[in-house]
Amino acid sequence: MRERIEKALRKSDAEYTEIRIESVSSSSAHFRGEELDNIGSSKTLGGIVRTLVKGGWGYATFNDLSNLEIRVKEACESAKLVGKGESKLAEVEPVVDEITATLEKDFRNVSLSEKKSVIEEYNKIILHYDDKIETSTVGYNDSFRKVWYGNSEGTYIEDERPDVGVMLSATAREGDNVQRGFESVAGGAGFQIIEGLQEKAVAAARRAVDLLSAPPVTGGQYTVIINPKLSGVFAHEAFGHLSESDFVYENERMKELMVLGKRIGSDMVNIIDDGNILGLRGTHKYDDEGVKTRKNYLIKDGILAGRLHSRETAAKMGEEPTGNARAISYRHQPIVRMTNTYIDKGNASFEDMIKDVNLGLYAIDMVGGQTSMEMFTFSAAYGYMIREGEIAELVRDVVLTGNVFETLMHIDMVGDTVEFPPAGGGCGKGGQAPLPVGFGGPCVRIQNVVVGGR
Amino acid sequence: MIVQRLIEKAMKKAQGAQASLGQSESTNVSFENDKLKSVKSSQSTGMSVKVILDGNVGSSQTTEIDDVDGVVARALEAAAFGSPAHFEFPGPQEAPDVAVYDDAVLPVTKEEMVGIGEEMMGLVKEYNTDILLNARVGKSVSGGEFANSAGTEFSAETTSFSVGVGGQWIRGTDILWAGHGFGWKKREVDHVTIAKKTVKLFKMAENLAPIDSGVMPVIFSPEGMNVLLLALQLGFDGKNVFLGSSPLAGKLGEKIADERFFIADNPLIDYAGSSGRRDGEGIPHQVTPLIEGGVIENFLYDLDTAGRAGAKSTGNGVGCHPTNLVIKEGETPYEEMVKNTKEGLLVHDVLGLGQGNPISGEFSVNVQLGYKIHNGEIVGRVKDVMLAGNTYEALKNISAIGDKAEWAGGSLLTPPIQIAKLSVVAK
Numbered sequence: 001m002r003e004r005i006e007k008a009l010r011k012s013d014a015e016y017t018e019i020r021i022e023s024v025s026s027s028s029a030h031f032r033g034e035e036l037d038n039i040g041s042s043k044t045l046g047g048i049v050r051t052l053v054k055g056g057w058g059y060a061t062f063n064d065l066s067n068l069e070i071r072v073k074e075a076c077e078s079a080k081l082v083g084k085g086e087s088k089l090a091e092v093e094p095v096v097d098e099i100t101a102t103l104e105k106d107f108r109n110v111s112l113s114e115k116k117s118v119i120e121e122y123n124k125i126i127l128h129y130d131d132k133i134e135t136s137t138v139g140y141n142d143s144f145r146k147v148w149y150g151n152s153e154g155t156y157i158e159d160e161r162p163d164v165g166v167m168l169s170a171t172a173r174e175g176d177n178v179q180r181g182f183e184s185v186a187g188g189a190g191f192q193i194i195e196g197l198q199e200k201a202v203a204a205a206r207r208a209v210d211l212l213s214a215p216p217v218t219g220g221q222y223t224v225i226i227n228p229k230l231s232g233v234f235a236h237e238a239f240g241h242l243s244e245s246d247f248v249y250e251n252e253r254m255k256e257l258m259v260l261g262k263r264i265g266s267d268m269v270n271i272i273d274d275g276n277i278l279g280l281r282g283t284h285k286y287d288d289e290g291v292k293t294r295k296n297y298l299i300k301d302g303i304l305a306g307r308l309h310s311r312e313t314a315a316k317m318g319e320e321p322t323g324n325a326r327a328i329s330y331r332h333q334p335i336v337r338m339t340n341t342y343i344d345k346g347n348a349s350f351e352d353m354i355k356d357v358n359l360g361l362y363a364i365d366m367v368g369g370q371t372s373m374e375m376f377t378f379s380a381a382y383g384y385m386i387r388e389g390e391i392a393e394l395v396r397d398v399v400l401t402g403n404v405f406e407t408l409m410h411i412d413m414v415g416d417t418v419e420f421p422p423a424g425g426g427c428g429k430g431g432q433a434p435l436p437v438g439f440g441g442p443c444v445r446i447q448n449v450v451v452g453g454r
Numbered sequence: 455m456i457v458q459r460l461i462e463k464a465m466k467k468a469q470g471a472q473a474s475l476g477q478s479e480s481t482n483v484s485f486e487n488d489k490l491k492s493v494k495s496s497q498s499t500g501m502s503v504k505v506i507l508d509g510n511v512g513s514s515q516t517t518e519i520d521d522v523d524g525v526v527a528r529a530l531e532a533a534a535f536g537s538p539a540h541f542e543f544p545g546p547q548e549a550p551d552v553a554v555y556d557d558a559v560l561p562v563t564k565e566e567m568v569g570i571g572e573e574m575m576g577l578v579k580e581y582n583t584d585i586l587l588n589a590r591v592g593k594s595v596s597g598g599e600f601a602n603s604a605g606t607e608f609s610a611e612t613t614s615f616s617v618g619v620g621g622q623w624i625r626g627t628d629i630l631w632a633g634h635g636f637g638w639k640k641r642e643v644d645h646v647t648i649a650k651k652t653v654k655l656f657k658m659a660e661n662l663a664p665i666d667s668g669v670m671p672v673i674f675s676p677e678g679m680n681v682l683l684l685a686l687q688l689g690f691d692g693k694n695v696f697l698g699s700s701p702l703a704g705k706l707g708e709k710i711a712d713e714r715f716f717i718a719d720n721p722l723i724d725y726a727g728s729s730g731r732r733d734g735e736g737i738p739h740q741v742t743p744l745i746e747g748g749v750i751e752n753f754l755y756d757l758d759t760a761g762r763a764g765a766k767s768t769g770n771g772v773g774c775h776p777t778n779l780v781i782k783e784g785e786t787p788y789e790e791m792v793k794n795t796k797e798g799l800l801v802h803d804v805l806g807l808g809q810g811n812p813i814s815g816e817f818s819v820n821v822q823l824g825y826k827i828h829n830g831e832i833v834g835r836v837k838d839v840m841l842a843g844n845t846y847e848a849l850k851n852i853s854a855i856g857d858k859a860e861w862a863g864g865s866l867l868t869p870p871i872q873i874a875k876l877s878v879v880a881k
Contacts, residue, residue: 036537040513057492078493250487253624377806452818452840
């Protein structure tokens with residue numbers, strides 16, 4: 001493959017050219033209720049050429065690899081149509097590297113029937129948990145991605161990117177009241193991480209049943225404590241996207257809003273994006289421009305400390321590249337993305353956080369989140385009211401919303417233990433979803449959070 | 455045809471087989487931060503095989519069209535312990551005509567597409583140079599072949615064309631996003647009207663209008679209707695109905711909405727985003743009324759789910775998902791709806807839809823682009839506002855339905871609808 005890529009690269013008359021080829025083998029199986037809903041596998045082979053001429057980009061994506069030179073030519077023509085300015089890419093040292101995935105239990109050697117029987121057991125646990133369980137969705141997915149990357153500056157990387165996950169969803173019903181309990185485990189790891197999840201299946205089923213009798217949370221402003229699984233999503237949604245430089249580098253107003261050194265949160269707020277944490281879903285040695293990933297402080301002691309870059313945004317802002325140009329697949333060009341984002345630990349214990357809260361909300365686990373830069377929402381799987389310093393009743397339909405600039409200032413306590421829950425899920429941006437990302441954090445207390453509800 | 459070879463190969467072991475092949479070429483022009491950023495051309499191929507072996511189903515996909523042997527072998531492997539089949543592959547059937555291919559799409563050049571984008575951005579800039587713009591123009595031409603072991607065999611070609619323009623307007627720490635776009639299977643898209651709609655959305659948002667928390671009437675614009683429709687898409691999914699996770703299970707023939715409310719699944723509208731003569735299982739498309747006069751008429755089924763539920767496929771395979779949703783027009787002009795509102799909200803776009811427990815009908819979303827109505831007039835944009843409610847309660851509580859339906863995206867045709875009372879939480 002290296003020869004083919006390098007030969008095609010030589011045909012380019014652009015200022016910069018890169019070729020990324022990917023082959024993906026994946027398999028999946030899903031139960032819906034008692035029965036297996038589908039089972040199958042797929043094989044994908046495709047590539048993308050990316051060229052830069054006078055600041056303009058040309059892309060060509062393809063499944064037909066028989067003539068790479070034609071794709072290079074096509075991308076060059078597109079770039080020439082676009083380019084009217086000056087090309088800028090941050091300097092990086094060319095590397096030649098080969099990364100081999102080592103999996104404790106390689107899922108490629110596990111038969112489809114074994115994959116099926118592992119989730120069949122979880123499915124049975126959910127369905128037999130209680131009479132109120134109406135149905136279930138239990139799914140298994142794996143993919144093994146091999147990436148060949150070469151660019152016109154001499155970088156050549158072969159990378160293997162495994163991903164495996166199980167999702168467990170229980171649906172409980174009483175009349176018109178339908179509630180769901182959800183658990184998931186995923187990682188860039190071997191089959192062993194999705195074995196032995198019987199307790200998670202029970203937890204999903206129990207939650208679905210418990211939520212049937214939980215009232216929806218009453219809307220209003222509360223002191224909210226978020227648990228580690230949720231604080232990671234908070235770091236990602238409420239702030240992480242703002243630190244993606246493609247939203248900033250050609251936007252003068254945004255540059256003023258996001259000047260490094262500006263106070264953006266209270267003293268105890270530290271938010272980090274790190275593409276190097278072993279086993280997490282956002283971890284890779286190199287990004288999709290062949291730039292090494294690293295640990296990037298976004299907020300340090302409440303002060304805006306850094307941001308995430310591609311080579312283009314780094315050059316245009318006069319900052320260092322950070323290894324955050326990621327693409328979901330060969331059908332897409334890399335754009336600035338997070339890797340594993342977390343809030344760093346503080347020094348509060350959970351007891352400290354809760355004891356002086358008269359009326360508040362303890363929000364637990366994530367369902368999802370979305371941002372429009374300034375405003376964000378994220379949803380907890382469930383929550384408990386806090387009354388007079390104690391955990392009180394279970395509540396459902398917990399959606400938190402806020403304005404990032406205010407909310408980070410309203411963080412007044414940060415827990416003393418960081419966790420990285422191995423949950424599935426991913427991030428969407430610019431039509432590229434779901435990109436595997438990691439989340440983490442401690443418990444965090446925030447004052448005056450708007451909670452949706454009736 | 456390759457699909458024939460796949461079927462022949464599969465039928466050496468299987469008792470039934472289905473194969474499809476798809477190929478497409480597309481071009482996308484993208485503007486970012488006020489300027490042309492990239493031009494992308496994409497070529498793609500893919501084929502898939504589904505087999506029934508000893509009563510069980512297995513499937514496999516690949517992008518490598520030379521790998522006929524491999525893809526069939528993997529489908530057979532999966533079927534060996536696959537899901538039980540509740541259907542047989544359908545024989546040849548006449549399918550209704552619907553236009554999904556436009557000769558005018560293929561000849562559109564990259565330069566023309568750049569020109570369309572530039573013109574749209576120019577129109578928005580004319581209104582306000584402070585808005586930082588993005589725009590996109592895309593086209594594609596696709597072809598497909600389909601065959602099954604029961605003798606159904608066809609090929610289909612489709613085109614698509616889409617444009618959009620939007621932007622970001624920052625004042626202090628206030629970040630406002632607005633934009634509009636449209637795409638369907640025809641070249642004819644009025645990009646000037648689309649740019650003007652974007653301008654209108656920004657104009658209405660020039661002022662920030664504080665709003666008090668409370669229960670108030672809420673108008674959903676055609677785009678905003680997605681807030682209410684998500685629950686229906688999940689609720690009318692025949693698989694969710696069969697498994698009992700839909701709150702509509704067992705309610706066929708029951709009245710669940712205002713009697714003026716009619717919604718249908720319609721894949722037979724010429725050039726609409728999800729139109730076509732047949733579904734992914736070769737079943738002829740049809741118009742399926744879902745709610746008529748507030749009463750549940752049908753659910754959506756694919757072959758396998760229909761077999762399990764003792765129903766008939768509605769041509770919504772695979773997956774029981776809707777195609778184009780069409781909501782019937784009512785009698786109230788939009789202007790009148792606004793004029794009759796003393797204190798209320800107009801919702802155009804939200805953040806966080808589908809995060810909670812959407813199948814139950816519950817929603818709790820941040821109003822990303824919404825406007826305050828005061829004494830019958832739109833007085834400005836609202837901010838830091840959550841809207842919460844339940845689709846099924848809301849549909850019983852409709853106060854007005856607009857007299858003109860509009861496309862929101864390429865697959866939803868709906869008038870604006872006003873709900874008499876919804877809960878709004880403001881900061």
